[in-house]
Amino acid sequence: xxxxxxxxxxxxxxxxxxxxxxxxxxxxxxxxxxxxxxxxxxxxxxxxxxxxxxxxxxxxxxxxxxxxxxxxxxxxxxxxxxxxxxxxxxxxxxxxxxxxxxxxxxxxxxxxxxxxxxxxxxxxxxxxxxxxxxxxxxxxxxxxxxxxxxxxxxxxxxxxxxxxxxxxxxxxxxxxxxxxxxxxxxxxxxxxxxxxxxxxxxxxxxxxxxxxxxxxxxxxxxxxxxxxxxxxxxxxxxxxxxxxxxxxxxxxxxxxxxxxxxxxxxxxxxxxxxxxxxxxxxxxxxxxxxxxxxxxxxxxxxxxxxxxxxxxxxxxxxxxxxxxxxxxxxxxxxxxxxxxxxxxxxxxxxxxxxxxxxxxxxxxxxxxxxxxxxxxxxxxxxxxxxxxxxxxxxxxxxxxxxxxxxxxxxxxxxxxxxxxxxxxxxxxxxxxxxxxxxxxxxxxxxxxxxxxxxxxxxxxxxxxxxxxxxxxxx
Amino acid sequence: xxxxxxxxxxxxxxxxxxxxxxxxxxxxxxxxxxxxxxxxxxxxxxxxxxxxxxxxxxxxxxxxxxxxxxxxxxxxxxxxxxxxxxxxxxxxxxxxxxxxxxxxxxxxxxxxxxxxxxxxxxxxxxxxxxxxxxxxxxxxxxxxxxxxxxxxxxxxxxxxxxxxxxxxxxxxxxxxxxxxxxxxxxxxxxxxxxxxxxxxxxxxxxxxxxxxxxxxxxxxxxxxxxxxxxxxxxxxxxxxxxxxxxxxxxxxxxxxxxxxxxxxxxxxxxxxxxxxxxxxxxxxxxxxxxxxxxxxxxxxxxxxxxxxxxxxxxxxxx
Numbered sequence: 001x002x003x004x005x006x007x008x009x010x011x012x013x014x015x016x017x018x019x020x021x022x023x024x025x026x027x028x029x030x031x032x033x034x035x036x037x038x039x040x041x042x043x044x045x046x047x048x049x050x051x052x053x054x055x056x057x058x059x060x061x062x063x064x065x066x067x068x069x070x071x072x073x074x075x076x077x078x079x080x081x082x083x084x085x086x087x088x089x090x091x092x093x094x095x096x097x098x099x100x101x102x103x104x105x106x107x108x109x110x111x112x113x114x115x116x117x118x119x120x121x122x123x124x125x126x127x128x129x130x131x132x133x134x135x136x137x138x139x140x141x142x143x144x145x146x147x148x149x150x151x152x153x154x155x156x157x158x159x160x161x162x163x164x165x166x167x168x169x170x171x172x173x174x175x176x177x178x179x180x181x182x183x184x185x186x187x188x189x190x191x192x193x194x195x196x197x198x199x200x201x202x203x204x205x206x207x208x209x210x211x212x213x214x215x216x217x218x219x220x221x222x223x224x225x226x227x228x229x230x231x232x233x234x235x236x237x238x239x240x241x242x243x244x245x246x247x248x249x250x251x252x253x254x255x256x257x258x259x260x261x262x263x264x265x266x267x268x269x270x271x272x273x274x275x276x277x278x279x280x281x282x283x284x285x286x287x288x289x290x291x292x293x294x295x296x297x298x299x300x301x302x303x304x305x306x307x308x309x310x311x312x313x314x315x316x317x318x319x320x321x322x323x324x325x326x327x328x329x330x331x332x333x334x335x336x337x338x339x340x341x342x343x344x345x346x347x348x349x350x351x352x353x354x355x356x357x358x359x360x361x362x363x364x365x366x367x368x369x370x371x372x373x374x375x376x377x378x379x380x381x382x383x384x385x386x387x388x389x390x391x392x393x394x395x396x397x398x399x400x401x402x403x404x405x406x407x408x409x410x411x412x413x414x415x416x417x418x419x420x421x422x423x424x425x426x427x428x429x430x431x432x433x434x435x436x437x438x439x440x441x442x443x444x445x446x447x448x449x450x451x452x453x454x455x456x457x458x459x460x461x462x463x464x465x466x467x468x469x470x471x472x473x474x
Numbered sequence: 475x476x477x478x479x480x481x482x483x484x485x486x487x488x489x490x491x492x493x494x495x496x497x498x499x500x501x502x503x504x505x506x507x508x509x510x511x512x513x514x515x516x517x518x519x520x521x522x523x524x525x526x527x528x529x530x531x532x533x534x535x536x537x538x539x540x541x542x543x544x545x546x547x548x549x550x551x552x553x554x555x556x557x558x559x560x561x562x563x564x565x566x567x568x569x570x571x572x573x574x575x576x577x578x579x580x581x582x583x584x585x586x587x588x589x590x591x592x593x594x595x596x597x598x599x600x601x602x603x604x605x606x607x608x609x610x611x612x613x614x615x616x617x618x619x620x621x622x623x624x625x626x627x628x629x630x631x632x633x634x635x636x637x638x639x640x641x642x643x644x645x646x647x648x649x650x651x652x653x654x655x656x657x658x659x660x661x662x663x664x665x666x667x668x669x670x671x672x673x674x675x676x677x678x679x680x681x682x683x684x685x686x687x688x689x690x691x692x693x694x695x696x697x698x699x700x701x702x703x704x705x706x707x708x709x710x711x712x713x714x715x716x717x718x719x720x721x722x723x724x725x726x727x728x729x730x731x732x733x734x735x736x737x738x739x740x741x742x743x744x745x746x747x748x749x750x751x752x753x754x755x756x757x758x759x760x761x762x763x764x765x766x767x768x769x770x771x772x773x774x775x776x777x778x779x780x781x782x783x784x785x786x787x788x789x790x791x792x
Contacts, residue, residue, distance in 0.1 A: 001648060002641040005500075008493065290479065293486025293666055299493050 003313070004306025008299050015298035019291040027287055031280045038276045039241045042256050045189050046269040049196050050258035052186075056179040057144070057263040060155060063106065064142045064173045067099055068159035073171075077111060078163040080119060089120055096122035107154060108174035114167065121172075126156040129172030144263050145172075147200055147210055153177040177210070184211035193272035195247075200265050210265075215249055243273065312340045316347060328355040374449070374466040380427050382406040385461065394468055396442030412438035412446050426455045426462050436469065480673035487667025488693035491528035494659030499524030501652030504642045508649070526724045527660055529694050533729050535664035536686070537737040541672060543744040545733050546600070547686025548694065549725045550751050553588070554687070555695045556718045556725075557758040558784035563699065564706030564714065565777025572715035572766050576622050580719045581763035583618075587611070588759040591726045592752045600741040605734025612727035619720075667693065683744040684791050687751060715762070715772065722759065754787060 067073075073095045080088035096109045100122045108124030118129075128145045145156040157173045184196040195214040202208045241256045252273035259266050274281075315333060322330040331351060334344035368375055368388050374395075377386040387402050395402075397410070411419045415437035422435050432453045438446040453464030475483075502524060523530075529552060533545035564570060590611070594604050643649045671690050675682040698721065702714040734741050761780070765772050772780075 001643060005641060286475075286479075289483055289486075289666060289669065292490065292662060293482045296486040296489030299489050 002306070003310045004303055007306045007309075008302030011298040011302040011305075012295055015295045016291065019294065023287045023291055027280075027284055030283055034279045034283070035276075038254070038271070038279075041189070042241050042254055042269060042271055042276075045194070046256040046258055046267065048189075049183060049269055050260060050267045052183045053180065053198060053260050053265060053267050054262070056183060057260060057265070059179065060105075060144070060157065060175050061142050061262075063103065063175065064157040064159050064171070067106070067109065067173060068142065068161055068171045070095060070099070073111070074161050074163045074168060077113070077119065077161055078168045081113060081168055093120040093122065096120055105175045105179075106173060107176050108172075110172040111161070111169060112172065113169045116170075119169065124154075124174050126154075126172060126174050128156055129158060129170075146203070147177065147208075148174070153181060153210055155180075181211055190269075191271065191275055193275045195270050197268040197270070198265055199268065200263075207266075213248065215247075215251075245270075309340070312336065312344065316340075316344060319347070323351060323354075328358060371465075374468075376464050376466075378407060378462045378464065380423075380460045380462070382408060382423070394441075394447065395439055401442075410439050412440065414438075422451075423462075426453060427460070429455055429457050431455065432464075475669075475673035475677070477674065477677040480670045480677055483666045483670025484674060484689055484693060485670075487532075487663045487665070487670055488528075488696065490659045490663030490666060491532065491694065492663075492697055494531075494656045494663055495524055495527045496656070497652045497659065498527055498656030500642055501649050501656055504644070504649045505653070507642075508646075523724075523728075526721070526729060528663065529725060530729050530732060531660045531664040532667055532690065532694060533733040534736065535661065536668050536671075537733050537741060539668060541668060541682055542737060542739065542741040543681065543683040544668065544671060544686040544690065545737075546730065546741055546747070547683035547744065547751075548690045549730050549733075550747065550755050551687035551691025552695050553722045553725055553755050554751070554758055554787065555691050555784065556698065556722055557762050558780045558787070559692070560695055560699045560702050560718055561715060561762060561772055562777045562780030562784060564702045565772040566774055566781065567703065567706040568709050569774055569777075570706065570715055570772045572770060572772065577716060577719075577770070578763075578767050579622075580716065581759075581766045583615070584719045584722055585756070585759045585763045587615075587723055587726050588756045591730070592756050595743045595752055596748060598743060600730065600734040600743070602735055602737075602740070605731050605737075608727050608731030609735060612724075612731055615723055615727055678792070680792065681744060683747075688788055688791055715766065718762075750790070754783075758783070 073092065076088050076091045076095065079085070080092065092111055096111065100106055100109055106123070108122065108126065110121035110125055110129050111119045112129065113119055126145070126148065142157060142159040145158055148154040148156060153176075155175050155177045157175065159171045159173070160167050161169045161171050180198060184198055186196075187194070190196070193214075196211065197209055197213065198211045199207050199209050238259055239255075239257045241254055243254050245253050245255055247253045247255075247270060253270040254273060254276050255268055255270035257266055257268045312333070319330045319332045328351065331348050332344040334341055334348055336344065371388055372390055374390045375388040376384050376391065378384045383405075384402050384407055387399055391402055392398055395410070402410070408416050408419055418435075419437050422432060422437075426432060432451055435451045435453075436448060437451070439449050440446055448469040449466040450469050451464055451466045453462050455462050529548060533548055536542065536544035536548065561570065591608070594600060594607070597604070643652045667690060671685045672682050674689065675685040678685070698717065702717075705714055758780070761776075762772070765776050
């Protein structure tokens, strides 16, 4: 792989790793902050909604209590209890009619005697009122009986009617519960997916939603919320913000609940997990995007540095190539002050030295080639390693002939023994000053040669020169 | 997204795309060499596709994420920038000769392809049939190019070959690394580029096609511009015009063809394309072809004219 790619890989890896580390740290902190903020928002919204519901319930109770405290009504009922006269009943009916017409929320009123028999009523009626003497205990002045099943939603109340602290009968009141729906429908602070559900328990003990669900047909009903945990939260006491729930759509949600025990109501506020996490998700997306975008600088830097480093190295390689091809005058540009400059400088002095030695070598080669004496290098293995052209001139053998066979093959049979002895002496490191033997020429004749040779103890090579003494003829 | 961030995304996207394309090309060349594919075929297929890979992934990404106008704008803008900027600017530095064999014919084919593309666009949108038609035309173009280059000698520069050889991964592991990293970097770059472009268009209050025609097209044409400029300074720009012609054909036929063929919805022709951008693209191609046909060279005066037209075009758009 080239330098540029290596640098790019290394720089991108380092920059991405460091940004990932920094990003993870920053993101974890930011995520915690954002999650806490979202959790607080949900928590305070739930609190606010519960307070609103409490206010509504208190308003209903006060409206019922106000009706039950009408002196005229209580006196008329006490009188009716004594006399059961049509006049008193008439009077009660008139008071009820006035109350109904003067209130915006009261949709029906009924007055019952202590036996639970209806005395008079106005507007809509709730069958539950008939049994209210049982359901309203002596301690409850006003009691919420139930939420009706019809649409729009109504709430049924009963209350004691007293004359001089003694009970004279009960009052049944049917109120429009739209204030409750309004609390749920007020979407302030709920964002895109936030939802308020208000639930109660029906006579069979099942949880029943009183307000419409945001994401389905706008009718309150008691369709089960899919997640059991979410359902249980409505039944339990107040629950803090809980994540990882699934609502009736199967959507992951965060939810919190508060109970309004006075009315047997539970308020549930929930947000889609996706919306709660939208901020953190966007933050993560953006951090990744910025991280990768910034890593592009590492790529550019790597390419740039690679170019800067590779350029003089390439130039050096070109110069080295020219020297390899025999141009010893080639020199690298050593103007740089850095390590590459030092390399080029060293390279240049190496080339200068090489050039000097090559010149010297050339001179020795000329000397070797042009010498009329036979000059050679032989190994202790008994073979020539190098012979000069004088050998061919004097003996007729080519260089290949001479190098291809042990040199004793060329020695006269009578001189072989002495030659081997002389070679052994040389192998022991004793130079030959003057040794004479006969060498066979290519044409079959022999020539007497006088040798002087010098062993190199390091390599074991023998450096020898020979001169022809006379033609032996034999 | 704030404007500086959008610009950073654009920048990062371009760089990642270029790196991804480069890695993919080098990995593919090594792989083809190992598989014994002839260099000529490698040059025409792997390298040609590799150099166009950034444009392709950007166009695909844009079309698949619901910005089809960005993909056609990228291609048309890239073709306009290729002729007006990539040929125009270096020609001012040093007149660009384009007298290689076949240059005149190639230029004429480019004009023909541009006109064909313009005609398809007048239908109002580019659906799957139009995409397949463009791809079929691309197949013909490949055959023609293969025949033409069989007849010619290789134009490869020796030192370039040497440097490329150094940059090629040798071991199978490195080849796989190059291919995988290239394949990862391309969609990453495309994603950054498309997001940056869309955000920048929002921030500037212009259509995303305008950003596609200018910034995105310019970004994906930058490497060609850099190579051509360097070549012009070294007075060796003979191959540059040929590369521009090839790139324009691949853009229109292969990239638009593939994008239109796989896009889930037909690619609409954005407003103003039929009256300004497409005619300009055809006119630029025709001007270049005329210059090649007439004199075999793009001179300084012609370069200045091309560059000035590009600047006017960008100013008019923004």
